[in-house]
Amino acid sequence: MTGPASKAPGGTVTQHDRSHQPTVTVIVPSYLGAKLLPTSLGSLARQTLAPREFEVVVVLNGPEDESRTAIDDVRTAFPELRLRIVEASTAGAGNARNLGLDAAAGRSVTFVDADDEVTPGYLKALLAHAGLGIVPVASVADVTDGGAAPTFDNYLSNRLLARAGEVTDPTQIPSSLGFVAGKIIPTAVARASRFDTTLRSGEDVVYWFDVFEAAPFRIRPVALDSDGVYLRHVVANSISRQARSYDFSVTQRLDVIERLWSRPAEEPRSRKLRASFISGQVSLVNAHLRVEPDDHTRVVEDIRSRGLEDAIPWRRLNAGIARDLGILYSFLPYADTSALVAARRIRDRGVVVDVVSNKMGADKPTDWSAGVIARENLDRTFEVDARTAAFEWGPLKTFTRRALAKVAEWEDEKGLYRSVYSRTMWPGSNLVAALLKLRRPEIRWIAEFSDPQLFNAYGQRRVGQASTDSLWKELAAGLASAGVDAPADRNIPHLVELLAYALADEIVFTNQHQRTFMLDYLPEQQLVERVLERSRVSHHPTLPESFYHRVDGEYPLEPGLLNMAYFGAFYATRGLTEVVEALKALTPAERTKVRLHVFTSDPATLSQELEAHGLTDVVTANPYVSYFAFLELTTRMDVLLVNDARTRDHYDVNPFLPSKWSDYAGSGSDVWAVVEEGSILSTMPTAYRSPLGDPGAAVAAVRRMLADRGLADAPDLTR
Structure with a gap:
């Protein structure tokens, strides 16, 4: 029996049968669907479920077409079909589905898109698989033009078919909720959440997450023998066309991720499902980047502008797109200065890289949290398992051979790399990069020297002898082809410097004095002009301010x-004897106002020394903290202390710039530099400065700090 036309929110409702409440309402949003509706509605009219047990609500949204005529034709052909129309004043699939939910009279609801259809046993199978707190999920078969048989080979069905009939958690098969259709849920549950009408795509993903978070449920995949299959009509090449669109493949995906990331997701299951949904969206961005890799910088900027850095699984985003390589003997997760600086270099460069590094041994501390530094620009990483060594030929040869094998494997998969970046310390990086350059001259080699390799801070010449094996011969021949003789004594530190000077396309020094010092002692002075032409000076990068506040301060x-x-x-x-002597020289009143917090590798030994010097009331010994805890601490301290290496007894110019300076520079705190005259550190814009070895100047510096903060002793006017 058909009742009179009635009104529902958002449009006009016609032919509402009030004689019996249907078990399920099928909501069919339709945009210019005149040619599509006969197929989808026809499949619903042929359901084996009794006609009185379900109704179909077609929501017409968009410009007017012949859809009403098509629906009338379906009514004529199938008079028992309970069919109603809702007209939406605003186009949009999300809005249409919301209106359908508002108009639904059934105890449960399901969605069928106007350009799809379902098998005859579809509704009956879904109802049979439903239960209290259990949502049935139908498998999806793709139907293409040309009459080919439907196929279940898609991301929606591959895992569902293996679990047909089983009750499982949707977090185990998150793709089951990645498609709006194919499920039945109670109408009250469905209405408790709304489709986000501001989203242009992916609103179904956000909707199903909201439904799950509001009323967690389990799923039961529908068995194929129950004839409950959703038939999705796929237009050939439509996905590939969309993937080439930045708007669809990136902007709209980030819109979805932004909505998901804004949800509380307080329960572990919700967090897991949200992460899976975000990964699915990121995979679509990755598909775009594989076609348009030059868009990566734009993608990263868009992610940062939305504050989504922590939401993105970066390895998934960057998977397969690196065309540049890093050979970095020491790399994350090791809490090593060289590893941390290399990560900052990668971030600063802004190019996606694959990285080959070495296992640094069980005695080397790790800091997994520091991985976020370079995550935006990392694709694959691989650790060679070779014994850690700086200038020992055997382990270096093992590292070189295994690193080259991994690079060859990667290049077989993705093509040749455009560039290779290496950084010493540790020196093994240059050996691998040099061989890549020799074997493929077109690759661009960027070689960075953290410190001089041939001489240490104490004026001592570093040594380590190479063997006259095939590796040595290939490197020596490469130098000869560049017009340079290999070191006659086969000294490895010398070799490491020569390879970069003679072969690298770009050479990076961390400060001007370092470059001058290294080129002055270079025996092969014929290379100086080449190095000057191809080199640049770049201090260690300073991270953006946000990195200084990644952790809450507990100290x-x-x-x-x-x-x-x-x-x-x-x-x-x-x-730092001048600092120790300065603290000892403070007046008792001054000592009560000064605290030096030291974070060091051996706080127990330092505590004993402090007690012997009577400084336990002024200096506090602490163990090392994680990198981000260190950065956070630098923002809360009044003054940060940094000192030059003492080199004046050995060198005319100090070639070192402490790496901590780059971290301190972004802290916003004052810095006290204890410097050698003429050093690079002495030229930095520090608030306080005193010479190495001058306790009197150090005392004066501390008193200036106290005075600047209103903590200086008041003058004794009675004297």
Whole structure:
């Protein structure tokens, strides 16, 4: 029996049968669907479920076409079909589905798109597989033009078919909720969430997440023998055309991720499902980048502008797109200065790279949290399992051979690399990069020197002899082809420098004094002009401010004091002796206002030394902290202490710039530099400066710090 026409939110409702509440309402959104509706509605009219047990609500949205005529034809052909129309004043699939939910009279609802159809047993099978807290999920078969048989080979059905009839958690098969149709849920549950009408695609993903978070459920994939299959009509090449669109494949995907990331997801199952949904969206962005890799910088900028850096599974985003290589003997997750600087270089360069590094041994501390530094620009990483060594030929040869094998494997998969970036320390990086350059001259080699290789900070010549094996012969021949003789003594540190000078396309020094020093002692002075032409000076990169606040500060600082910090090896009996003597020289009143917080590898030994020097009331010894805890601490300290290496007894110019300077530079805190005259550190814009070995100047510096903060002793006017 058909009742009179009635109104529902958002449009006009016609032919509402009020004689019996249907078990299920099928919502069919239709946009210019006149040619499509006969197929989809016809498949619903042929259901084996009794006609009185379900109704179909067609939501017409968009410009007017012949859809009403098509629906009338279906009514004529199938008079028992309970069919109603809702007209939407605003186009959009999300809005149409919301209107359908508002108009639904059934106890449960399901969705069928106007350009799809279902098998005859579809509704009956879904109802049979439903239960309390259980959502049935139909397999999806793709139907293409040309009469080919439907195929279940798609992301929606591959895992569902293996679990047909089983009750499982949707987090185990998240793709089951990645498609709006193919499921039945109670109408009250469905209405509790709404489709986001501001999304132009992917609104179904957000909707199903909201439904799950509001009322967690399990799923039961529908068995194929129950004839409950959703037939999805696929237009050939439509996906590939969309994948070439930045708007669809990136902007709209980030819109979806932004909505998902804004959800609380307080329960572990919700967090897991959200992560899976985000990964699915990121896979679509990755598909675009594989076609348009030059869009990567734009994608990263868009992600940063939305504050979604922590939401993105970056390895999935970058999978397969790296065309540049890093050979970085020491790399993350090792909490090593060289590894951390290399990661910052990769971030600063902004190019996606694959990285080959070496396992640094069980005694090397790790800091997995630091992985976020370079995550935006990392594709694959691989650790060679070779014994850690700086200038020992056997382990270096093992590292070189295994690293080259991995690079060859990657290039077989993705093509030749455009560039290779290597960084010493550690020196093994240059050996691999040099061989890649020799074997394929067109690759661009960027070689960075963290420090001089041939001489250390104490004026000592580093040594390590190579064997006259095939590796040595290939490298020596490569140098000869560049007009340079290999070191006659086969000294590895010398070799490492020569290879970069003679073969690299770009050479990076971390400060001007380092370049001058290294080129002055170079025996092969004929290379100086080449190095000067191809080199640049670049201090270690400083991270953006947001990295300094990634962790909450837990270290207690007493207010009203001058809180200073030093990070690194600190000895009361050697090293920073002028600082120790300055603290000892403070008046008792001044000492009560000064705290030096030291974070070092051996706090127990330092504590003993402090006690012997009577400094336990002024200096606090602490163990090292993670990198981001260190950065956070630098923002809360009044003054950060950094010192030059003592080189004046050995060198005319100090070739070192402490790596901590680049971290301190972004902290916003004042810096006290204890410097050698003329060093690079002495030219940095520090708030306080005193010479190495001058306790009196150090005392004066501390008193200036106290005065600047209103903590200096008041003058004694009675004297």
